[in-house]
Amino acid sequence: MSDPDPATAWALTRAIATRRYVNVMIAEADGVVRSNSYPRKYPVVSPTPPATPWTIDLTDHAGVFRFAAFDLDAKRAEDHEQAAEDLGVLVRILRAENVPHVVCRSSPTGGYHVWVPLAGAHKPLMQQLAAAARAVLPSLDHGLLCNDRTGAVRPPLTPHARGGASTVMDGDVDELRTEAATTGDLLRVVAALRELRPTPDxxxxxxxxxxxxxxxxxxxxxxxxxxxxxxxxxxxxxxxxxxxxxxxxxxxxxxxxxxxxxxxxxxxxxxxxxxxxxxxxxxxxxxxxxxxxxxxxxxxxxxxxxxxRYAPRDRTERDLSELQGIVATAEAMMTAFRVSPGRWARAEADLHDSTILTALSWLSLRAGARDVAAPLRTLATVTGIPSTTVDRALRRLRSAGWITRVAVADGLDAAVWRVSERFSTTDIQDGPLHDMTARPPAELFDARSAVLRELEDRLDAGRHDVFTRAGLGPTARRAYEALSLQAGTEEVVSGRAGLPLSRVRAALTRLRRHGLITRTRDGWRRRLRDQRGRVARALGVDGILRRREQQYNNEREQWSWWNAETAHQAGKRSRRRTPATPQPVLFRLTDDRGGPESWPAYPRGADGRGDHRAAMRYVRAGALQQLRDSELAA
Structure with a gap:
């Protein structure tokens, strides 16, 4: 398909423009447009189109939205598939709700714009639409949907700075000339999107x-x-x-x-x-x-x-005020990581602290409760940080007041932690607590879903053998996590990671040298194929986290065995064994120690004390059943 004629594109723009001007790019002295910005105003009444690409505002002079523009971004090759899938979800919803729309390929390099003409929508409704769509469509630039000040998009048929033009793939552009979708239409779209919203569990x-x-x-x-x-x-x-x-x-x-x-x-x-x-x-x-x-x-x-495997069960309270605070704290925490590198990225210990806070916030959001039981070894497994390092990080965070230990560990019960509300103190102190604007329940769950996805993306990106200390280390991990959503320049990555520019440059150079990321004209991005496993094998660190997790499972098993032994010695009924991960020992017989789920006698030395080394050998060998059988046979 040939590119649309600029005159045709300009005629459409003049017909649908919401204001008396369009926003135009500025070419440099050599005639090439290099900056992705539209600083100059160009009058709509002009009969000739601008010489450079242009955008139209989504709102009129009164700030009322006249268009909903869904921008499905696909700057990276690996984003094309996700953007296409998101487009399919969105188009099916719009068709099912009989909402008029036009689908455009925004540029030859990828990405889509879905235009919906509006009869006039105010910002609160557009915020609902943006939040609901954000939770379902990962490739969406959701901020554009509700930006009533600078929100602007290139109209259909208009040229792109790197060649080509926005081409219509589906729909009739003449529908954009008429105000069509009503408030009721948008509310039905919001409801349909919320039906597809991912649940925490x-x-x-x-x-x-x-x-x-x-x-x-x-x-x-x-x-x-x-x-x-x-x-x-x-x-x-x-x-x-x-x-x-x-x-x-x-x-x-x-x-x-x-x-x-x-x-x-x-x-x-x-x-x-x-x-x-x-x-x-x-x-x-x-x-x-x-x-x-x-x-x-x-x-x-x-x-x-x-x-x-280690995620808590969703226990969202009927009173959503607690969940409101959890979401606000998590959002403020992520902002603090970006804007306060002096606290959260100064040294290796600071990077560990922020990772542990991320994991605790994820557990809290996942459970829908401020207070969450967080075993040391569970945090180690979820973050990929050694349990001894996790312990030191928890102590530092507690001493600094960033977390509170609500209950100490007792037997098989893990310590209970709460992320401090210090992160959201600024918002809370803007006025009396009862004057705070609470999100409506549906919007709150939209925000929770989006924040939870971002936390999970960070944890998944960094939890790998290649980012252990023997591998590329925590600084490279933080830079890699910052590239989890989309490509960006060094300055953008620095802002996302909360790292000084010099450290980001060094980290990106190491990541590129090992083939984990690549550089395009849009900036740095991860490779389409995940190369972390290959690099881990080359560095000799492959399997470190797997061996750690197995050791933690063994330690949990031994600790449960020892607790059952001490309970039996005290004449108490031992608790049914419930290890954190499914690794059942199905004892086939019974005796005076209890039912078929009970433990065998704990090994003891000549002095009568527990022989913990011998117990660990049995656990590692998976020999508890044989020990149980031999005990009963005797």
Whole structure:
């Protein structure tokens, strides 16, 4: 398709412009446009178009929105797929609600603009729309939807600074000349988006479409995973459904061969057989493309499953005031990391402190409770930081008042922690507490979902062997985490990471040298294929976190055994063994020590004291059942 004629583009712009001017780029002395900004005003009444690309404001002079513009960003090659999937979800919703819209490919390099003409919408409603869409569409620039001051977008058909133009893929641009979508239309779109909003606990995520109850997997899955695996055609959001299928498979211990087998026929795995077309349908993937995408997503699902095993159950209070505070604290904490590098990025210990705070905030948001039980070894596993380092970080954070220990560890009960409200003190002190503007429940859950996703992305990006101290270290980890969403210049990465520019440059150079990131004309970004495993093997650190987690599991097992022994010696009924991760020892017989779930006698030395070294040898060898049998046989 040839690029639209500038005169045609300008005629459309003049017809739909919300103000008396458009915003225009400025070319440099050599005639080339290099800055992605539109500082100059150009009158709409001019019969000739500007010589450089232009945008129109989304609001009129009174600040009322006349357009909703969904900008699905795809600056990186790996973003194209996500943007296309998000486009399919959005188009299906708009069609189902009979909302007029126009779909444009924003530029030859990728990305989409979805235009919805409005009969006039005020900012509070657009904020609801932005929050609901943000929770469902990862590639969306949600701020543009509700920016009533500087929100502006290139209209359909207009040229792009790097060549090409915004081309119409679906819809009739003449619909943009008429104010069409009403407040009621937008509210229905908001409600439809909220039905697709991810839940903190995947076990509570309802399928987004009809379920084929006749479908059976070849291996067992959690009940919630089986429902998603049987969702016809992947439901309303095939990408999200496919990911939940992989997460359930990872939690159930499936192998890559198992998920490849399921991807051939399982209804919920439609995303790994077909891809979204610009008009909202599906088209077949090539065999190589399908296999490559499945492998990449499987690796991500396995990483997320490691944290899922330790995630607390969602206990959101009926009174949402507590959740309001948790979300506000988490948002303020992430802001503090960016704007206060002197506190959170000065030294290696500061980087560890911020990572532990991120994990505690994730646990709190996930549970919907300020006070969360956080075992030392669970925090170590979730963050990829050694348990001894986690302990020191907790002590520093507690001494500085950033966290509070609500309850000390007691036996098998872990210490209970609370993230301090110091992060959100500024907001709270703006006025009396009862005057604070609380988010409505639906908007609060939208914000919670978005913040939770950002925290999980950070933890998943940094929890890897390659970023252990023997590998590339915590500074490289922080820089890599800052590239988790989109590419950016060194200055942008510095701002996201909360690191001084000099340290960011050094970290990016190391990451590039090892092939973890690459540089494009848009800035730094991660490579399409995750290279962390390869680099970890090259550095000789592959398997460090896996060995640590196994050691932590052994230590939990031994600690539970010792607690059961001391309870028995004291004449108390020992607690049913509930290790943090499923590794049951199903004792087949019973005796006076209790039921079939009880522990054998703890090893003791000649002096009668517990022999902890011998106990650990039994645990590591997985020999507790044999020890139980030999004890009863004697």
């Amino acid at each position: 995947p076990a509570h995520q309802a399928p987004t479409g009809p379920v084929d109850h006749s479908h059976r997997t070849h291996r067992q899955l959690p009940t919630w995973g089986a429902d998603h695996m049987a969702t016809v055609a992947g439901g309303a959001d095939p990408s999200r459904t496919g990911y939940l299928c992989l997460l359930a498979a990872a939690v159930a211990g499936w192998s890559l061969q198992d998920v490849e087998h399921a991807a051939r026929t399982a209804p919920g795995m439609e995303h790994y057989r077909t891809r979204n077309s610009p008009t909202g349908g599906r088209e077949l993937r090539t065999a190589s493309e399908a296999a490559s995408r499945l492998r990449r997503q499987w690796e991500k699902a396995q990483e997320r499953a490691a944290a899922y």
